[in-house]
Amino acid sequence: MKVKREFFRNLKELPTEELLAPGSPMCAGCGGLITLRLVLKVLGPNVVVVNAAGCLTMLAAYPYSPLRASWLYTTMGSAPAGAQGVRDALDVLIARGRLPASEDLRVVVLAGDGSTLDIGLSSMSGAIHRGLDFHYICYDNEAFGNTGFQGSSSSPFGSRTATSPAGTTQHKKDLFALWLAHRPPYAATVSAADPVDLAEKVRRSMQFRGPKLFVGLATCPPGWGIDPAQGHHVGKLALDTGIWPLKEAVHGEVRHTYVPDHLKPVEDYLQTQARFHHLFSPQRHDDILATIQNEVIGYWNEVRHREFPQTLLGELSRADLR
Numbered sequence: 001m002k003v004k005r006e007f008f009r010n011l012k013e014l015p016t017e018e019l020l021a022p023g024s025p026m027c028a029g030c031g032g033l034i035t036l037r038l039v040l041k042v043l044g045p046n047v048v049v050v051n052a053a054g055c056l057t058m059l060a061a062y063p064y065s066p067l068r069a070s071w072l073y074t075t076m077g078s079a080p081a082g083a084q085g086v087r088d089a090l091d092v093l094i095a096r097g098r099l100p101a102s103e104d105l106r107v108v109v110l111a112g113d114g115s116t117l118d119i120g121l122s123s124m125s126g127a128i129h130r131g132l133d134f135h136y137i138c139y140d141n142e143a144f145g146n147t148g149f150q151g152s153s154s155s156p157f158g159s160r161t162a163t164s165p166a167g168t169t170q171h172k173k174d175l176f177a178l179w180l181a182h183r184p185p186y187a188a189t190v191s192a193a194d195p196v197d198l199a200e201k202v203r204r205s206m207q208f209r210g211p212k213l214f215v216g217l218a219t220c221p222p223g224w225g226i227d228p229a230q231g232h233h234v235g236k237l238a239l240d241t242g243i244w245p246l247k248e249a250v251h252g253e254v255r256h257t258y259v260p261d262h263l264k265p266v267e268d269y270l271q272t273q274a275r276f277h278h279l280f281s282p283q284r285h286d287d288i289l290a291t292i293q294n295e296v297i298g299y300w301n302e303v304r305h306r307e308f309p310q311t312l313l314g315e316l317s318r319a320d321l322r
């Protein structure tokens, strides 16, 4: 079940102009890079990207950058503070008549999950709390990808990282919920595996002033142990197993933009990636697999009750997985 779209109904309607040139040194099949490409297509060229140190800072080797947008590099912990400075400078220049309002830029923070949920958490929280007018793009590859795939607080339960070789025992922080606690005008989860949904949300967010979140699942071939050519397939499985829900919140009101009619078993997703292979071999860890599956089923049952109370959608159970 998909919600009705206002701006983009299919792939053919997405903007064709490319604002991110090919040929950067990013890994082949990087989901974060595809997410950025799609976001920029919709936001257009009048953008300044404030990039927290991380995988995507490899995009620019001074003085060259593949971005049509202006670009500012910051430390991992200070991108939202940098964005505040850029926004303030633009506002002052416009107020003093030194920059025509027609040449104003959209301020976009680009950060990975380690920067977002660990090192830069307080800076991000402060910027949202101040009502900074910016887009925040978190490419979530669920670890510190740029430095060797150490665990972050976004690493999912049971996943193998460089700092959790037997599997992560903590559960992933909920960035979407964390943002909602700050009452922003707009927040969304997205996936490059559903580019039309992503573009629709970016376009919708452009009508709001204030902090706007986009957190995108970033398939990561070297960190996840997948073939770069399988990135889209793995990203789609994250949607169809329900592990990565697509949703948005406008002024705090949450709705899911894709509700799978039938969930696939989470094992279909986990088995595609080397970071979960230890859950299946040399012996199965049924307790961990059941925990992951039951969390997903519990999540979607709660969504069905809250968002579709009048429909015939019944309670999901493990017997419904296929």
Ligand code: SF4
Pocket: 026, 027, 028, 029, 030, 031, 032, 033, 055, 056, 141, 145, 146, 218, 219, 220, 221, 222, 223
């Ligand atoms: S390590 Fe992962 S997130 Fe980083 S550039 Fe490579 S594919 Fe992208």
